[in-house]
Amino acid sequence: MWISATVAYIHYLSFMVAFGALVTEALTLKKDPNLEESWRLVIADAVYGLSATAVLVTGILRVMYFGKGTDYYLSHHIFFAKVGLFIVVGLLSLYPTFSFLMWIKALRDRQAPVLEEGKVSVLRWLIRGELVGLALIPFTAALLARGL
Secondary structure: OOHHHHHHHHHHHHHHHHHHHHHHHHHHHHHOOOHHHHHHHHHHHHHHHHHHHHHHHHHHHHHHHHHOHHHHHOHHHHHHHHHHHHHHHHHHHHHHHHHHOOOOHHOOOOOOOOOOOHHHHHHHHHHHHHHHHHHHHHHHHHHOOOOO
């Protein structure tokens, strides 16, 4: 019982941390970020990636061992919608993540990135898309928990 509760807690907490990190990215991203803002974006994205990984791992543990059972989840279309949303959000995050990782060498040399408005716009839309997708995941979880 304690292990199940702990896995659920880590699952929920990791989801909240991922959402918070993504909000930090959304609020920090701008055309000409300074060094501090650039590092904040890189770190927020790393936190986002780690917490999303924790959501995935604890989600798998919940489905297989600590939830309602694999048969329950695999028999509901909402479960597949939830997993699909998670995958879409993960795919949307790839471009921002690779973009921020490309900055690290320059940031270590104390040079902030100079971004074109077009790239900032693309990054903003991707991050907003991730936020919308993440916001929908708890709704699918609520539907699933009620057997809908």
